Amino acid sequence: VDDTDWRRVSDDELLRRARREPDAFAAFYSRHERLVLGFFVRRVGDAEVAADLGAETFAAALAAIPRFRRRREPPTAWLLGIARNTLAMSRRRGRVEARARRRLRMPRLDLTDEVLERIEGLNGTALELLGGLPPREREAVKARVVDERDYTEIARDLRCSEAVVRKRVSRGLAALRDQMEETK
């Protein structure tokens, strides 16, 4: 694999290499920013807040990289788990959490109207794309990512094993990511 062509490197590999190569994490960010910002803008409805929450999520992910281990779930599920925690913590405290950004000494984001417009444009994109997934994957991704339900609960409802749900979520997220790449 060509070291500079991050598009050909898997997410797991990007996170592994990010411990030593800052460019690998930048590539991971670039690949998943739409997924994370879309996740937030749909929940908070404000592009600026979504951008701050997104920045905190990626900063927390960067801090958690030494703990990251390859698992059955794709790294996007790990990333969205951090996003959910960031959102929950921010709601509990009544302000956007910024602890991880402070630790990394990251300055406040300066967002132009154009950037904010593009983030607002993500509101709905993923949901629209969700409609393009095969029904079983759509159901699993919606239950896990949009409705934030446990794998056990989803498996019970869909009458299948947890492993099957995880596989459907994994495939669905990968397909969504590819579609979002195409819509860039």
Next chain:
Amino acid sequence: VSLIPDLEAQLRDGAARRRERARRRAIGSFATAAGAAVLVSALLLTSGAGERRAGDHRAGEERRFHGPLPVGTVIPKGDGTPPRESDSTVVATGTTPFAGAWQLEASRNFGGRSRPGVPRGRCLALTVLDPPAYEDGTPDPSGGSGFCGAVGFRKTPGFSRAQKNVPTLRKDRGRLFLPKEVLVYGRVPERAGKVVVTADSGIRIEVEPHEGLKSIRGDFFVIPVKPRLGHARINWLDADGGRGSRGIALEPPVTKS
């Protein structure tokens, strides 16, 4: 092309700074461990339980207390008070509201005649460095607690739990001195994002585990809890907040006996 190029640049800089810090820490901990190995006997001797003053341990100016050793320090076999049975590595340090400073050490028990009945395998030992006295002023002679192997926790691989009462449970002339704080400690798998104690009473305590060392498998936790919480369990959560294992029940005096 990123939606927020500034953020991409900030994260790249942040990753570079983290890498540099990790590199410096690795060099620093090697130098510290080498230096500390020479000093460790003297430090531990002066913080021995016999020299501690009775009464309010936090009020004393004259108390002879030395803080915990840096994480990564190796206490060689035979050094320290009590003398270590095998090389022991400091894996986490911290303080709690009542017990004060603590130090968690990991080691291995290779068996042998000197430790009959102690399971072979990895050991974990918690030391309260300046154990507080009982409310009647009597000093608590026990500053340490530990266990080896995974006895009783075979269904929760990589996850263990032990408890250290501070001060130690004591019965004197019919009077029962309950601990003021119970330190629940142990090891969790490296993928654990949180360690959580839940009790029937609705109490929920969540902490982030202490990151372990490269040379020692697992992360570690020390959670201070009040005695008599009711039926309580401890478990670890993954990054998504999913339960990591079936959990382990806590023992008296955390649970009501």
